[in-house]
Amino acid sequence: xxxxxxxxxxxxxxxxxxxxxxxxxxxxxxxxxxxxxxxxxxxxxxxxxxxxxxxxxxxxxxxxxxxxxxxxxxxxxxxxxxxxxxxxxxxxxxxxxxxxxxxxxxxxxxxxxxxxxxxxxxxxxxxxxxxxxxxxxxxxxxxxxxxxxxxxxxxxxxxxxxxxxxxxxxxxxxxxxxxxxxxxxxxxxxxxxxxxxxxxxxxxxxxxxxxxxxxxxxxxxxxxxxxxxxxxxxxxxxxxxxxxxxxxxxxxxxxxxxxxxxxxxxxxxxxxxxxxxxxxxxxxxxxxxxxxxxxxxxxxxxxxxxxxxxxxxxxxxxxxxxxxxxxxxxxxxxxxxxxxxxxxxxxxxxxxxxxxxxxxxxxxxxxxxxxxxxxxxxxxxxxxxxxxxxxxxxxxxxxxxxxxxxxxxxxxxxxxxxxxxxxxxxxxxxxxxxxxxxxxxxxxxxxxxxxxxxxxxxxxxxxxxxxxxxxxxxxxxxxxxxxxxxxxxxxxxxxxxxxxx
Amino acid sequence: xxxxxxxxxxxxxxxxxxxxxxxxxxxxxxxxxxxxxxxxxxxxxxxxxxxxxxxxxxxxxxxxxxxxxxxxxxxxxxxxxxxxxxxxxxxxxxxxxxxxxxxxxxxxxxxxxxxxxxxxxxxxxxxxxxxxxxxxxxxxxxxxxxxxxxxxxxx
Numbered sequence: 276x277x278x279x280x281x282x283x284x285x286x287x288x289x290x291x292x293x294x295x296x297x298x299x300x301x302x303x304x305x306x307x308x309x310x311x312x313x314x315x316x317x318x319x320x321x322x323x324x325x326x327x328x329x330x331x332x333x334x335x336x337x338x339x340x341x342x343x344x345x346x347x348x349x350x351x352x353x354x355x356x357x358x359x360x361x362x363x364x365x366x367x368x369x370x371x372x373x374x375x376x377x378x379x380x381x382x383x384x385x386x387x388x389x390x391x392x393x394x395x396x397x398x399x400x401x402x403x404x405x406x407x408x409x410x411x412x413x414x415x416x417x418x419x420x421x422x423x424x425x426x427x428x429x430x431x432x433x434x435x436x437x438x439x440x441x442x443x444x445x446x447x448x449x450x451x452x453x454x455x456x457x458x459x460x461x462x463x464x465x466x467x468x469x470x471x472x473x474x475x476x477x478x479x480x481x482x483x484x485x486x487x488x489x490x491x492x493x494x495x496x497x498x499x500x501x502x503x504x505x506x507x508x509x510x511x512x513x514x515x516x517x518x519x520x521x522x523x524x525x526x527x528x529x530x531x532x533x534x535x536x537x538x539x540x541x542x543x544x545x546x547x548x549x550x551x552x553x554x555x556x557x558x559x560x561x562x563x564x565x566x567x568x569x570x571x572x573x574x575x576x577x578x579x580x581x582x583x584x585x586x587x588x589x590x591x592x593x594x595x596x597x598x599x600x601x602x603x604x605x606x607x608x609x610x611x612x613x614x615x616x617x618x619x620x621x622x623x624x625x626x627x628x629x630x631x632x633x634x635x636x637x638x639x640x641x642x643x644x645x646x647x648x649x650x651x652x653x654x655x656x657x658x659x660x661x662x663x664x665x666x667x668x669x670x671x672x673x674x675x676x677x678x679x680x681x682x683x684x685x686x687x688x689x690x691x692x693x694x695x696x697x698x699x700x701x702x703x704x705x706x707x708x709x710x711x712x713x714x715x716x717x718x719x720x721x722x723x724x725x726x727x728x729x730x731x732x733x734x735x736x737x738x739x740x741x742x743x744x745x746x747x748x749x750x751x752x753x754x755x756x757x758x759x760x761x762x763x764x765x766x767x768x769x770x771x772x773x774x775x776x
Numbered sequence: 777x778x779x780x781x782x783x784x785x786x787x788x789x790x791x792x793x794x795x796x797x798x799x800x801x802x803x804x805x806x807x808x809x810x811x812x813x814x815x816x817x818x819x820x821x822x823x824x825x826x827x828x829x830x831x832x833x834x835x836x837x838x839x840x841x842x843x844x845x846x847x848x849x850x851x852x853x854x855x856x857x858x859x860x861x862x863x864x865x866x867x868x869x870x871x872x873x874x875x876x877x878x879x880x881x882x883x884x885x886x887x888x889x890x891x892x893x894x895x896x897x898x899x900x901x902x903x904x905x906x907x908x909x910x911x912x913x914x915x916x917x918x919x920x921x922x923x924x925x926x927x928x929x930x931x
Binding site: 377378379380384411412413488489490491492494495520521523 | 852853854855856858859864866867868869870871872876877878879880903904
């Protein structure tokens with residue numbers, strides 16, 4: 276990094292040092308001065324078509340664009356003088372002259388840049404008497420994407436994204452002047468695994484997501500960052516959920532997952548597969564402890580866990596290695612895996628520790644990897660050597676079986692699993708989602724999904740990423756960390772420090 | 777003894793107030809009877825359930841959703857009323873409308889009168905003037921809680 280030449284300039288009277296080659300807009304942002312912009316996105320080269328980032332640069336006769344002016348030594352930039360403010364107002368007025376102002380029905384309202392900038396830099400009364408241009412308001416342009424041409428401000432971020440990032444180039448700007456509009460070529464729909472990012476980068480509500488459409492309003496959403504658990508890339512994502520009013524009983528809590536920023540992993544993008552991960556948080560969840568032998572409906576997990584401990588204790592110590600088996604998975608966090616290692620391998624000295632993970636899928640060459648688990652490196656670092664169980668051998672010798680996750684069915688048929696489990700006297704399932712394994716287990720515990728836990732994942736490149744809880748779990752839902760900690764305490768085993776990272 | 781006197785004194789004071797109101801009102805009613813105009817009118821009792829006093833034009837009563845010309849609710853389910861509601865009594869669910877000019881329409885619009893405090897903020901917040909509190913219905917009792925949850929789009 277030392278060979279990067281730094282340039283000194285003055286922005287709004289503040290001395291700023293920026294790397295050579297950065298533009299004025301970026302340099303100002305690094306100094307904490309925000310210059311409004313629509314078309315500029317740090318992932319692309321500056322295009323300069325929205326004209327909103329005009330600033331005053333000393334020595335130049337007219338206002339110049341902050342996004343396409345490269346910093347020079349000794350440059351003096353002013354971002355909030357009267358001519359600049361006036362120019363911003365005028366640009367906004369031009370954009371709003373053709374904007375439909377249907378904010379009440381627009382999903383972007385509340386996080387729309389045009390709304391925000393009008394509020395901050397505009398606040399002029401509208402005095403256009405002419406009727407606004409009528410355009411198509413609802414065009415399907417591909418996988419779950421809707422285009423509204425009236426709302427579009429032609430910043431061409433979407434066009435540039437599809438050309439530069441995915442390289443598919445499905446969108447283009449057609450016609451000229453007032454008739455200019457964004458569209459697909461020959462109506463061929465946008466079909467790539469990264470199309471959801473278009474919704475994120477559209478500064479207005481021109482491109483919206485059908486999955487989020489009309490479900491809630493942006494200002495109700497609570498945004499919390501986490502790491503995507505759907506493949507081993509470990510992209511930064513933001514989980515947006517509603518926890519209280521106006522949420523109704525049984526309504527979906529997580530309304531969408533959006534790309535977070537992490538230059539070391541995913542830049543600004545996530546794949547649609549990861550975006551669809553919101554379904555994992557809300558749909559098909561295990562809601563309460565189910566004990567097949569007992570009709571008690573309000574059984575707490577602590578009480579049910581006492582049964583598990585009693586069954587483990589009933590197996591004499593020396594026989595445990597042969598008669599107690601555990602099936603873990605690589606979705607568990609690094610902390611949980613260490614705890615599992617100390618509890619099962621060291622504390623109970625079990626031999627039969629297996630892993631059942633989802634089957635690998637196809638990598639797409641950009642972000643999505645083959646492994647569909649987030650923490651395969653963490654499993655190795657925790658000292659496990661993951662292997663699949665042999666069902667027949669398991670059925671022959673094991674008396675107590677603890678299964679974490681329901682991915683056994685990815686590798687064996689339901690029939691084979693149920694045949695093997697029928698021979699095992701006690702089997703306990705710890706699972707976040709309902710599935711066919713539920714009826715085979717003696718007790719089913721509802722687990723938290725990764726967005727509801729805090730922990731650490733180690734991604735495919737060995738990068739260690741810690742994350743906090745991004746969505747509140749339903750009452751009664753527990754994490755593996757709590758289950759394992761409780762088991763260890765109940766069995767009188769020392770698992771060391773609480774922080775087992 | 778002293779206590780007895782105090783009670784009697786208060787009783788007499790009360791009787792004096794009642795008497796004063798009675799004779800004052802009777803005087804004003806009598807003056808009116810003979811067509812003599814006085815500054816004040818005599819007090820009138822309205823026999824409430826049988827007789828009703830006219831509501832002020834700026835009163836706030838049960839909410840209603842205004843309809844478009846074709847009978848659809850003019851509400852666009854923007855949820856600004858839901859956002860502004862201080863007693864969190866509104867629940868609105870949006871649905872897709874086939875008309876691309878409308879697009880968004882309420883699938884469900886429920887006001888929970890158990891919680892509503894009749895502040896009228898929802899009326900103020902509405903960008904399309906769809907919700908109003910001018911039905912004149914102020915007798916809003918129900919024998920169950922569910923009976924006070926009123927679907928405005930179904931009325």
